Amino acid sequence: MAAKRSGAQSKRSQRKNVKLPSVQEPPLSLERIVATAVELLDAQGIDGLTMRRLADRLGAGAMSLYWHVDNKETVFDLALDSVLEYRGPQQTGESQDWRADVVHMLEGWRASMLRHPWSASLLPRRALGPNILSRLELLSRTLSGAGVADADLNAAIWSLWNYVIGATITRANFDRSDDDMTAAQQRLAGLSEHYPTIERSRLLLDNDWDGTFRKGLDFLLDGLALGTGRDAAGRNP
Amino acid sequence: MAAKRSGAQSKRSQRKNVKLPSVQEPPLSLERIVATAVELLDAQGIDGLTMRRLADRLGAGAMSLYWHVDNKETVFDLALDSVLEYRGPQQTGESQDWRADVVHMLEGWRASMLRHPWSASLLPRRALGPNILSRLELLSRTLSGAGVADADLNAAIWSLWNYVIGATITRANFDRSDDDMTAAQQRLAGLSEHYPTIERSRLLLDNDWDGTFRKGLDFLLDGLALGTGRDAAGRNP
DNA sequence: ACCTGAACACCGTTCAAGT
DNA sequence: ACCTGAACACCGTTCAAGT
Numbered sequence A, B: 001m002a003a004k005r006s007g008a009q010s011k012r013s014q015r016k017n018v019k020l021p022s023v024q025e026p027p028l029s030l031e032r033i034v035a036t037a038v039e040l041l042d043a044q045g046i047d048g049l050t051m052r053r054l055a056d057r058l059g060a061g062a063m064s065l066y067w068h069v070d071n072k073e074t075v076f077d078l079a080l081d082s083v084l085e086y087r088g089p090q091q092t093g094e095s096q097d098w099r100a101d102v103v104h105m106l107e108g109w110r111a112s113m114l115r116h117p118w119s120a121s122l123l124p125r126r127a128l129g130p131n132i133l134s135r136l137e138l139l140s141r142t143l144s145g146a147g148v149a150d151a152d153l154n155a156a157i158w159s160l161w162n163y164v165i166g167a168t169i170t171r172a173n174f175d176r177s178d179d180d181m182t183a184a185q186q187r188l189a190g191l192s193e194h195y196p197t198i199e200r201s202r203l204l205l206d207n208d209w210d211g212t213f214r215k216g217l218d219f220l221l222d223g224l225a226l227g228t229g230r231d232a233a234g235r236n237p
Numbered sequence C, D: 001a002c003c004t005g006a007a008c009a010c011c012g013t014t015c016a017a018g019t
Helices: A011-018 A029-045 A050-055 A073-084 A096-116 A119-125 A128-144 A148-174 A179-188 A194-198 A209-228 B012-020 B030-044 B051-057 B072-083 B098-115 B121-126 B130-143 B150-176 B178-190 B196-200 B209-228
Strands: none
Touching: A029 A050, A029 A073, A050 A073, A050 B150, A073 A096, A073 A119, A096 A119, A096 A128, A096 A148, A096 A209, A119 A148, A119 B072, A119 B150, A128 B196, A148 A209, A148 B121, A148 B150, A148 B209, A194 B130, A209 B150, A209 B209, B030 B051, B030 B072, B051 B072, B051 B098, B072 B098, B098 B121, B098 B130, B098 B150, B098 B178, B098 B209, B130 B150, B150 B209
């Protein structure tokens, strides 16, 4: 092994030694790259994904990835889409409970993203892949079938999108820095004259994330259901 | 269009020369650092903020910042909070239109973040600063005064939070890569057998962002208002 | 067709040193 | 008290070169 004599300890050469020659890696492929990228993201977070580190984990030379992939952005795109995998609604027949269908799909979507906490923050800044498009299509069809007026349809879909995205990003991030939250609440205790209401309701200590997600979703769906009966213009202030 | 595409020429030495000796910079201070960081973020986006670049723009040596600031994270925290500045509700007296108050505050919040498109994505992953806490406190008080039951209060607040965060992050990011959206819609055109509903409703071409934001917010507030009259448990499926 | 190391132009941060 | 350059351990990506 070419000991590179780097300035500090020979951590690098040690790493090289660990790669046993008997365990011969399968050849690189897009699938392996993407799967390993997801592993790395799950383990180290969004800043932990490094082209060099990824190649290392694949047992490949640092620059080999660039034959399979244009750049790092592409790796993010592929990893994200692979994690949002969605195989349509379970039953093809007509469901009579549109609301349950919507809740089911959105909770599943949220769960997928929480399994890979880096994914939610990534989603809004990438182009929409086929998997999220499928979810949007299902949402659209379900709401339309439930009686949401055409003029309201896009706003309805985006409002659900916004809600899910916002909830999941918030949860995924607070999850990682949990003490931030309790620290914030404790700071609040000292400032109860400034923030008496959220201090009293213990807003920042509420960690029934699933329940709160569902409850807020119900508010939103209540509002959507309200509109289904009547003309879209006829809402009274 | 500033020439972003500098091949390998003497950009660095040129930059140094530009710093005229006659213009003598005021001394470094937290305020100047934060203000310049916001400028830089506005101009170059979240990846454009670099400790070295920031110091350069301040006319200071690269490492001078570290005397005023612990690390880059701190710069982000301070820049974010400075952008969310909030001076409470306009009038101290009781308002009789809680709904207008909520809409007003949330639209202002969103507008602040859209003026600094990097801020929305940053917000959920940082500790909550005093400015957002003020907004949450106001929200809490207003909803409570409007008759939202204590048991529903936190879910109500978080649902509005989620909605605003999700909407603003989505908008800020689609804004920056506008062609992604039309590209996606054009891809859709070729795949109309897969996504007929969102193809028909032109979901991805709807760029009345403000109107859609308001409409979805109204759905959510409709749902919240629904719950105010009666017991929280008495919602029929 | 597939993989590689060297090299370039960057990063954030530490540290000893300057005024 | 405030600022600095050199240095370290990293980055993403290009390129010429290897098989």
